[in-house]
Amino acid sequence: MLDIAEELTRWVEQGRDFAVATVVAVGGSAPRLPGAALAVDSEGTAIGSVSGGCVEGAVYELCVQALLDGVTVLERFGYDDEDAFAVGLTCGGVIDILVTPVRAVSAGRQVYAAALAGAARGETTALARVTEGPAELLGRALLVRPDGSYEGRLGGHPELDRTAAGEARALLDAGRTATVVVGEDGSRCGRPLTLLVESSVPPPRMIVFGAIDFASALVRAGKFLGYHVTVCDARPVFATAARFPDADEVVVAWPHRYLESTRVDGRTVLCVLTHDAKFDVPLLERALRLPVAFVGAMGSRRTHETRNARLREVGVTELELARLHSPIGLDLGARTPEETALSIVAEVVASRRGGTGLPLTGTHTPIHHDVPADSHRPATRRIGSVA
DSSP: OGGGHHHHHHHHHTTOOEEEEEEEEEESSOSSOTTOEEEEETTOOEEEOSSTTSSHHHHHHHHHHHHHHOOOEEEEEOOOGGGTTSSSOTTSOEEEEEEEEEOTTOTTHHHHHHHHHHHHTTOOEEEEEEEESOGGGTTOEEEEOTTSOEEEOOOSSHHHHHHHHHHHHHHHHHTOOEEEEEETTSSSSSSEEEEEEEEEOOOOEEEEESOSHHHHHHHHHHHHTTOEEEEEESOTTTSOTTTOTTOSEEEESOHHHHHHHSOOOTTOEEEEOOOOHHHHHHHHHHHTTSOOSEEEEOOOHHHHHHHHHHHHHTTOOHHHHTTEEOSOSOOSOOOSHHHHHHHHHHHHHHHHHTOOOSOSTTOOSOSOOSSOTTOOOOOOSSOOOOO
16 A cells, blocks of 8 residues: 555545545465555545456445445455456456555554554655454554664554564565464464564665766656766766756766765666776676666677677676676567667666566466465465455
């Protein structure tokens, strides 16, 4: 539900009652990942999505009912060969949806409000909710901060909150949204209780080195994918906000010096478009030794071979060179800056998600690579075959 935090925060500020339906578990070719949410307010307004359209109508009705009776429910939507186009996922997947009313009289509204407000402000925060376990605990929420402090109470055994906060903090440190199973008494061996931990972290960074026309298109593509995009170039006449109005930052500095001074992490994408050895070599020498998600460099195949030889001369190892995506981008036959940007971000997504870059037509690989087909676990409350 933190993916629609800005809209829900406005609802909270306006004093609206609403119900939130959240994907808590998926199996097979489900269209949305855990954490995706659809919300409905007391006037019938809906925001968000849990299935890309397959079961939105049925989930909407569950939200309306939850607002009326104030009861949290867990519902499964799956595929049935005998009635493929009834309410269900015709793509063949299975999803579990937790529907939680957040009304003015709801005990947990303050926790939800604080989590939503923090996520809307871009703060690092996690929301842990009970998705499977005793009926009286279902939907209970805990807000967890990076320092391990937490707000709210799941109920049950006193140790449960501390254990849940520890598990949530570990996922928050990794920037991950996932389910965890703990004992009902906070131990590892008690009756199992499942938590969905949603992590809200600042957007990942994309740093584009080289203020060229192709960079402008890449900035727009990076923003579309949700990156915080920085353009860096040593030439002040080219590195201007006027040339890159969509960039979050435009920095005038030697690329390698900027890279040494700025913050990067395991989600950062580095795109080197400078196409000039005096920039490329010192920059890539450093970039290939950083724990970032992706390092790519533009250039012809001849440029690539020459650049690799120069990198070897300055001590870059073969193992480090193997991390370099060069020439950057997938083979789309791109010509224009926009087409080239598309080929670059397509490779970034494929690298991030484990895709092959091949057409889906004629292949037999999974469409969604994030969730193994056998990761879906049975849910325990109000589970019905609705398709």
